[in-house]
Structure formats: structure tokens, C-alpha cells
Amino acid sequence: MTESSAVDDPRRHSGGATPFDDLGLAVGSGEPLAAHTWLGVGGAARFFCEPVDCEALARLVRRCQELALSVRVIGGGSNVLVPDGGFPGLVVRLSAPAFCGIEVDSAGATGAVDAGAGAKLVHVVAAAVQAGLAGIETLVAVPGTIGGALVGNAGGRGGDIGDRVRRVTVMLPDGTVEEREGDRLAFGSRWSNLDDGIVVACRLELEVESPQQLTKRMQKQWIVERAEQPSGSRSVALLFKDPLGVSAESIIAQAGCRGLRVGGATVHSTHANYVAVQPGSSSNDVRGLVELVRGQVRQRLGVELTPHIEP
Numbered sequence: 001m002t003e004s005s006a007v008d009d010p011r012r013h014s015g016g017a018t019p020f021d022d023l024g025l026a027v028g029s030g031e032p033l034a035a036h037t038w039l040g041v042g043g044a045a046r047f048f049c050e051p052v053d054c055e056a057l058a059r060l061v062r063r064c065q066e067l068a069l070s071v072r073v074i075g076g077g078s079n080v081l082v083p084d085g086g087f088p089g090l091v092v093r094l095s096a097p098a099f100c101g102i103e104v105d106s107a108g109a110t111g112a113v114d115a116g117a118g119a120k121l122v123h124v125v126a127a128a129v130q131a132g133l134a135g136i137e138t139l140v141a142v143p144g145t146i147g148g149a150l151v152g153n154a155g156g157r158g159g160d161i162g163d164r165v166r167r168v169t170v171m172l173p174d175g176t177v178e179e180r181e182g183d184r185l186a187f188g189s190r191w192s193n194l195d196d197g198i199v200v201a202c203r204l205e206l207e208v209e210s211p212q213q214l215t216k217r218m219q220k221q222w223i224v225e226r227a228e229q230p231s232g233s234r235s236v237a238l239l240f241k242d243p244l245g246v247s248a249e250s251i252i253a254q255a256g257c258r259g260l261r262v263g264g265a266t267v268h269s270t271h272a273n274y275v276a277v278q279p280g281s282s283s284n285d286v287r288g289l290v291e292l293v294r295g296q297v298r299q300r301l302g303v304e305l306t307p308h309i310e311p
């Protein structure tokens with residue numbers, strides 16, 4: 001989440017408390033974003049809204065386009081680093097029921113799940129498994145929303161979400177909504193081409209399998225993945241993407257970065273690809289640590305790591 005360049009004061013637009021007042025939507029100002037993220041650091045959003053439906057979201061983004069005001073979505077906040085100076089535009093959270101629906105279709109030879117972008121990934125996985133639909137059960141331990149998972153193509157050893165995406169519904173900056181499928185969708189290593197709008201929903205294509213077998217596989221995966229994550233605190237985030245064929249964790253450990261610290265941000269002592277933050281830490285501590293680790297890995301091993309957490 002980057003601090004955008006200065007914009008004209010949007011309050012001038014309506015003469016009200018915010019430039020959204022005439023839209024009849026509950027838009028707050030100065031919302032502390034730390035509370036919406038796993039790391040719990042960073043400043044406030046200039047404007048913040050949890051729109052009730054797509055129509056309300058469209059009115060918001062259209063107004064932002066008129067005012068040249070940046071818009072960002074915050075999902076589960078598990079992969080986002082809010083700057084200490086906050087975000088000078090509008091932050092939206094798709095937490096309303098209209099964005100969190102999950103519908104399973106397991107009637108045919110293959111199955112599908114339709115999910116709103118604000119639905120928690122773990123809920124989508126559970127719904128699919130319960131209905132006997134296979135293909136996303138290995139993502140059970142990835143925190144966050146399905147919107148966040150699609151944008152960053154979340155995944156791991158068992159595959160990525162992008163492998164299962166049939167269609168994505170995206171809202172463009174002018175408030176129009178389009179369906180994308182086929183070659184209009186691209187997913188790579190913790191990357192997708194969905195960064196030009198707001199993901200509002202998706203359809204995943206899955207295979208039919210016995211719910212009992214699937215449940216066992218999901219539970220096993222949950223145990224394995226949770227053992228590879230730091231436990232006991234939400235104040236953590238993944239530091240770097242895995243370079244091709246190697247784990248970032250082993251590279252960071254080999255370069256002697258375990259326990260490195262900047263202010264209140266530390267490289268986790270057991271799970272070296274995670275940053276852990278102490279209460280009172282700043283976003284700059286985390287940024288400083290990312291650069292320190294990158295520099296040490298470059299210098300000792302000649303490897304260039306790419307940050308996983310999004311600034």
C-alpha cells in the first residue's frame with residue numbers, strides 16, 4: 001500500500017465532511033489501518049468504507065476517479081504493509097454479506113464454487129471439501145480472503161489458486177463490472193494480472209471426489225502447513241517469495257539472517273521467512289528489516305529476493 005502523490009483536496013468537491021457525503025454511504029475518515037492488518041503497524045486511511053453492495057462500491061470508485069483519488073482494497077490484511085504515513089486515498093473492505101457469499105455447484109461431472117471476493121479463503125475451501133469438490137484443499141492454511149488470494153495467486157507446494165480459476169468479476173475504476181476468463185486471466189509466481197481493478201467475485205472449477213477422502217487430506221494439510229507457520233501470534237507476515245526451485249526460508253537461514261532485527265521487527269527465529277513484530281513497532285521497522293535481509297542475502301549468497309508482503 002503506497003503513499004500516493006498529493007491530490008487536490010477532495011473535501012472541496014461537496015463542501016461536506018468528506019467528498020462522499022452526497023452519496024448516502026457511510027464513509028469514515030482517519031480510520032487506523034493497523035487494526036485491519038496482521039502486522040498491526042502503519043497509519044490511517046484518509047477515507048474508509050465497507051460498502052453494502054456492488055452498486056455502492058461503484059458509486060465510491062466513480063467518485064474517486066472524478067477526484068483522482070487512489071482506491072485500495074484491504075482483504076484479510078495478511079499480506080499488506082501499511083506505510084506509517086497512512087494511505088491518502090480511499091480504502092475499502094468487502095466485508096458486507098453481498099461480497100462474502102459462497103455457492104457450491106457439485107451436480108455435474110465436474111464442480112464449481114462461486115465466491116464473493118470478501119469470503120475467507122478457509123471458508124471457501126471448507127465449503128468445497130464438504131461438497132466433495134477437490135482442487136483447493138491444499139490452500140486451507142493460507143490466511144485472508146479469496147480476493148487477496150486471487151490477486152497474489154496464493155498457493156504452495158500443493159498448487160496455486162490460479163490453477164483453479166474459471167472466471168473473475170472485476171470492477172474497473174469507472175465503476176463498470178466485467179467478467180474475465182480464458183486468456184484474459186494470467187497467474188504467475190505469487191502474481192496475477194488482476195491489479196487493475198477491484199476483484200468482486202470469482203468462479204473456481206473443481207473436481208468431484210469423496211468428501212471423506214478430501215476431509216482427511218485437508219486436515220493433514222492443515223497440520224503440515226500450520227507446523228510451518230509461526231504460532232501463537234497474528235503479528236507476523238511472509239517476507240519473501242520463494243525463488244524458482246528453492247525456499248526463501250532456507251536461503252534466509254543460510255545467509256545467517258535468523259534473529260536479525262530492526263526496531264521491533266525481527267526475522268522469526270524458527271520460521272526464517274516470517275517477520276514478527278513487537279507491540280509499538282512501526283511500518284518502517286518492517287521495511288528496514290526487509291532491506292537488511294535482502295542486502296545480507298545478496299552479499300553472502302548472490303541471490304536477489306523479491307518481497308512477498310505488499311508495500
Ligand SMILES: Cc1cc2nc3c(=O)[nH]c(=O)nc-3n(C[C@H](O)[C@H](O)[C@H](O)COP(=O)(O)OP(=O)(O)OC[C@H]3O[C@@H](n4cnc5c(N)ncnc54)[C@H](O)[C@@H]3O)c2cc1C
Binds near residue numbers: 078
Ligand atoms: C501466517 C501466514 C501464512 C501464509 N501462508 C501463505 C501461503 O502458504 N501461501 C501464500 O501464497 N501466501 C501465504 N501468506 C500470505 C497471505 O496470506 C496471502 O498472500 C493471502 O492470499 C492474502 O490475502 P488477504 O485477503 O489477507 O490480502 P491482503 O493482505 O488484505 O491484500 C493483499 C493485496 O491484495 C489486494 N487485494 C485484496 N483483496 C482485493 C480485491 N478484492 N481486489 C483487488 N485487490 C485486492 C490488496 O490491495 C493488497 O495489495 C501467508 C501469510 C501469513 C501471515
